Amino acid sequence: MTSKEKENHSALRVNKGVEQPPAVNPYFNNFYKSNKVKKLNKEEYLSGILSSDVSILSQAITLVESSKAEHRELARSLVEQCQSFAKESMRIGITGVPGAGKSTFIETFGKLFTSEGHKLAVLAIDPSSEKSRGSILGDKTRMEKLSTDKNAFIRPSPSGGSLGGVARKTRESIVLCEAAGYDVIFIETVGVGQSETAVHSMSDFFLLLMLSGAGDELQGIKRGIMEMSDLIAITKADGNNVEKAFLAKALYSNALNLFPPTESGWIPTALTSSAVTGKGLDEIKKKISDYFILVKENGYYYKRREEQSRFWMYEAINEEIKHSFYENPEIKAKLKEYENLVIQEKMGSFTAASELLKIYGEKWR
Secondary structure (H helix, E strand, C coil): HHHHHHHCCCCCCCCCCCCCCCCCCCCCHHHHHCCCCCCHHHHHHHHHHHHHHHHHHHHHHHHHHHHHHHHHHHHHHHHHHHHCCCCCCCEEEEEECCCCCCHHHHHHHHHHCCCCCCCCEEEEECCCCCCCCCCCCCCHCCHHHHHHCCCEEEEEECCCCHHHHHCHHHHHHHHHHHCCCCEEEEECCCCCCCCCCCCCCCEEEEEEECCCCCCCCCCCCCHHHHHCCEEEEEECCCCHHHHHHHHHHHHHHHHCCCCCCCCCCCEEEEEEEECCCCCCCHHHHHHHHHHHHHHHHCCCCHHHHHHHHHHHHHHHHHHHHHHHHCCHHHHHHHHHHHHHHCCCCCCCCCHHHHHHHHHHCCCCC
């Protein structure tokens, strides 16, 4: 029996099926070309930012976040110019344990500010994958109501592996937002990390969100984070969780009383809140307003801003040295060679680093 005859006698048959369309839309290239974002010069960026153009502000932040050498000079010059137009704002750092409901809290809390006519910018930092280096950047989708508010601007950015969950360029993004007229800036971090100092160093008020009923209330938080906090908000204080939230509030309030007095003269405390019912949010907002009244009257607000500028000058130096080192042609040529020597255990890591730094240092002699 021939193969054709066998096929005709078999109960198993494979139909040809329907021809599938191409995976890529054939009109995509035309659409992409017509909708491609136009490259802007510094004057166009500045004009757009000062007129509160959200699209141009977003492009400017993307430019600032870029690691390309050709973008860095333009970004630096743009930020310098925006600093002279930046308006006085309330920079509020918001951090907390995973699951505390930071995005939900920010959406409901942010609406309180926008309803009073404030312009709110939310700089939400998403964790970057250690494997792919990518981020989901999903905060905008989680804040549906706030993202459609004409007085709100939400910008998710990847943490890029930086400690404390703060994108390296968040400081510059704050300046751009202030120049665009945003007078309230929320800086939302990934969560409680090893170095929340970075958040504290760029904010005027530090709000720590905690979750009750998740075990020992004081176990999951480092003393250093609590010492930096100007207010602790126990979230999800609704339904069956109300009693646990009030217990957590008492524990945190007692713990805060053990810390030495703050330099600002402010007495940190703990409050309960619910983003679902809205209960406690007005009280938190009142506390923040009281804080800014106090620190502006006693001059600490302006001293704090000076400290922020000093801290970020040194951060900028460190960043520039790092870029300069890795972009140095001699270092690029030698880096793989030294890396292989370390991997093959023919040279120690510290020796290799010292040798490379010597090569880099000779350029500046």
